[in-house]
Amino acid sequence: MNIFVEMKEKPTIFKSKEYLDHRFIPETLPHRDEKITSIAKYWVEALSKITPQDITIYGKTGTGKTAVTLYAKNQLEEVAQQNNLNIRIEYIRCTDYNTEYQILAKLCQLLGKPVPFRGWTKAEVVNTFRNLFKSNSLGDDLILIVILDEIDVILKNDGDNILYTLTRTDNVSITSISNYVDFKRFIKPKVKSSLRDREIVFPPYNAQQLVDILQERSKLSFNEGAISDGVISLCSALAAKEEGDARYALDLLKTSGEIADEKESDVILEEYVKEAKDRIEHNKIIDIVMTLPIQQQKVLEAITILTQKKEEITSGLLYEVYQDLAKNDKVSYRRLFDFINELEMLGLISANTISRGRGRGRTNIITLQCDTDLIDKALMYKN
Numbered sequence: 001m002n003i004f005v006e007m008k009e010k011p012t013i014f015k016s017k018e019y020l021d022h023r024f025i026p027e028t029l030p031h032r033d034e035k036i037t038s039i040a041k042y043w044v045e046a047l048s049k050i051t052p053q054d055i056t057i058y059g060k061t062g063t064g065k066t067a068v069t070l071y072a073k074n075q076l077e078e079v080a081q082q083n084n085l086n087i088r089i090e091y092i093r094c095t096d097y098n099t100e101y102q103i104l105a106k107l108c109q110l111l112g113k114p115v116p117f118r119g120w121t122k123a124e125v126v127n128t129f130r131n132l133f134k135s136n137s138l139g140d141d142l143i144l145i146v147i148l149d150e151i152d153v154i155l156k157n158d159g160d161n162i163l164y165t166l167t168r169t170d171n172v173s174i175t176s177i178s179n180y181v182d183f184k185r186f187i188k189p190k191v192k193s194s195l196r197d198r199e200i201v202f203p204p205y206n207a208q209q210l211v212d213i214l215q216e217r218s219k220l221s222f223n224e225g226a227i228s229d230g231v232i233s234l235c236s237a238l239a240a241k242e243e244g245d246a247r248y249a250l251d252l253l254k255t256s257g258e259i260a261d262e263k264e265s266d267v268i269l270e271e272y273v274k275e276a277k278d279r280i281e282h283n284k285i286i287d288i289v290m291t292l293p294i295q296q297q298k299v300l301e302a303i304t305i306l307t308q309k310k311e312e313i314t315s316g317l318l319y320e321v322y323q324d325l326a327k328n329d330k331v332s333y334r335r336l337f338d339f340i341n342e343l344e345m346l347g348l349i350s351a352n353t354i355s356r357g358r359g360r361g362r363t364n365i366i367t368l369q370c371d372t373d374l375i376d377k378a379l380m381y382k383n
């Protein structure tokens with residue numbers, strides 16, 4: 001039989017997987033009514049032809065910032081259309097468009113005045129963008145709400161020019177979304193003062209809230225009887241520990257379902273959730289390791305080798321083994337310490353300074369924080 005037909009016909013506990021996808025925006029967002037209302041309270045001004053105040057949304061990963069904002073966007077678009085109002089809400093993810101030029105070019109394109117994505121001067125793009133508001137084609141009463149999701153990326157990559165330009169364009173309101181409360185340190189005072197924004201904070205979800213979220217989504221996604229209450233509470237409890245991340249909760253549920261399918265079981269057992277957790281963690285580590293710069297990988301490889309040999313890993317010993325692996329491209333001993341710090345921040349290793357006793361100074365002892373096999377596997381993909 002054709003492999004695809006075979007796969008397609010395999011029994012599955014999923015009714016439809018798309019509802020567990022990150023990009024799917026549910027019709028109801030439990031426990032976020034208040035946040036939806038907060039955004040609406042500012043945006044509603046647009047219905048009276050007043051440019052809304054700028055908004056800044058903060059919150060940790062998976063707290064519903066993107067979903068809630070897009071939900072509010074759909075709602076406003078609906079009423080604007082019904083009332084024939086000249087309101088546009090455009091969503092830009094700054095990981096996709098991460099310079100002022102790119103964002104303005106994208107906005108021009110979305111508003112029906114395409115400009116080339118490279119080659120023009122920035123001033124030309126800025127002018128084209130600003131002229132959109134003067135031209136008759138879009139009407140001089142256009143109100144534009146620009147959602148800048150993951151704004152930290154552009155601030156780090158390209159600075160705050162985009163905010164400057166947008167705040168200095170009449171009839172433009174900015175809604176920025178950030179993971180970090182302190183992202184404004186990347187904004188110059190001049191720009192900060194023209195960004196007269198209101199702040200909305202999204203708290204992490206607790207376990208019970210995650211249960212409600214998962215219950216809604218699982219009704220759409222799984223066959224009846226495929227999941228027990230225990231499974232949903234376990235996914236929620238695990239995700240509540242991971243800083244109340246709804247995306248992680250959904251991933252756990254989806255991966256548990258996939259494991260059930262692999263095992264040809266028509267229900268998800270709690271033990272599958274634990275397996276799913278390990279699998280997600282493994283994949284995360286593999287992703288991190290694969291995307292490390294090459295010299296950093298060599299350092300990690302050296303740590304893995306020494307761990308397998310059950311050696312006590314001091315920075316001196318590590319540098320010796322690393323030098324052998326890196327050969328001509330090796331970094332300096334001093335730079336090695338930056339690498340150690342970075343690997344520690346990624347949670348791959350831990351480094352503890354210990355005192356060797358009087359007169360013998362202090363030494364850094366490094367321990368690998370994950371499975372050596374896993375690192376081996378991840379490094380193998382790369383090579």
Ligand SMILES: Nc1ncnc2c1ncn2[C@@H]1O[C@H](COP(=O)(O)OP(=O)(O)OP(=O)(O)O)[C@@H](O)[C@H]1O
Pocket residue numbers: 021022023024025026028029030031032059060061062063064065066067068178179213246247250
């Ligand atoms: N209240 C909710 N009800 C239903 N689903 C939700 C809710 N909150 C979040 N989700 C779902 O959880 C996932 C993560 O949410 P979202 O992408 O909005 O998080 P975020 O805060 O934007 O995270 P990040 O900072 O990582 O971008 C999405 O699939 C979203 O649909």
Ligand SMILES: [Mg+2]
Pocket residue numbers: 065066067149
């Ligand atoms: Mg988001």
